Amino acid sequence: MKQFLTASIVLWVGAILQVALPGRMQAMQAQPDFILIASASLGLLLWPTQAMLSGFFGGLLHGLLAGANLTQYVVSRMIGTYASSRAHELGFEMGPVFGGIVVALSSGVTDIAYLFFAPPASIPAYLQTSLASALYNGLLAVPVVASLQRILKTDDTGV
């Protein structure tokens, strides 16, 4: 119940930040994706099935707010958060910095998955923007992961 409530609130706050802030935080073609940061951070600290659920609802929320094709958002984010949930198998200590790196990688995986559903006009430019956005997301995810670890009281293995 605590996990469900925490995930709901984190995704809701991520959606509010996603609507309000990205245009004001653009840096060199990169913009943060707060819903993805929220769902990937949750995915890092939950079981794979729970992580995919958080990816599903994160993608659903983002697609509904953007008026975009829901399938693309839902499936790409489920893939990204699933990848994030398997990070603890790497054996590293699950600290906030490692969490930020995982969220950055998860963000990259999500964008590559999205690429297959909605090929952009220029793939090199898309990949360049995705890389910058992934780094941005990873940086912003560090305090999010730290906070979620305290709230969900996870141990070093991440679950």
Place this chain on the structure above:
Amino acid sequence: MVLAGLGFGLSRAQSAFRQDGQLDPLGRVAQFLVLPPAGALQRGVDTTANFWTGLFASAGLREENRRLRTQAQSWALYQEVVTALQSDNDALRKLLQLKETTKRVSVSADVIAYDPNTHRMTLNKGSEAKIEKGQAVSSADGLIGIVQTVSPQTCQVLLVSSPECRLGAMVLSKPPVAGIVRGNGREQMRMEFLEDSVQLVEGVRVVSSIHSEKIPPYLPIGIVVSKTNQPEAGRQEVRVGLSVRFASVREVLVWR
């Protein structure tokens, strides 16, 4: 697989509503839960930014304000002339039994969400303000996009940078040349001409066409940045750099 299938089903439902120019019910619920607090956060951020800007840039702002007031007064002097010319134009068109130029009314709206991935913006006005699907949206810098879905209090705009967006446009060369522009997913559009003999110069302005029912004519779209001749296909293509920076747009006009 179940979740992916559910997402696919919801996507089909969303598309069906969008075909009718409406927002789907789930989308309305999401907007209801997210937009009010996001709007409050945006206002707070803007207020804070304006406070610091006023603190450090007040002298420059005062000077700019004085200069803009002087410009506005100069333009007001020409407004009477423009109104008289427009009136003469309408009278002559009536005499020649040509269709009258539509007198358009605009509704101002605030941008409450912007998604660069899907090339969409959400505005804080909807059907209650008599906004309909297909109406043009512009900012002070030029054409932004076309209204795609409308709910009672919000609407979503498909930006001109979207690959789904195709519009009639004119290059203001001598003589003006009409063509179709389409977004290419970045802050540029592509414009195709079926004649490869058209002489176009880089830096020339591109504006909205005079032939559209819903889009006001001569709205700035951008400038020609490069061109490509395809003589074997009998056409040429130009790249148009957009005049609008979508991330910095806060207020827009919706043309009814």
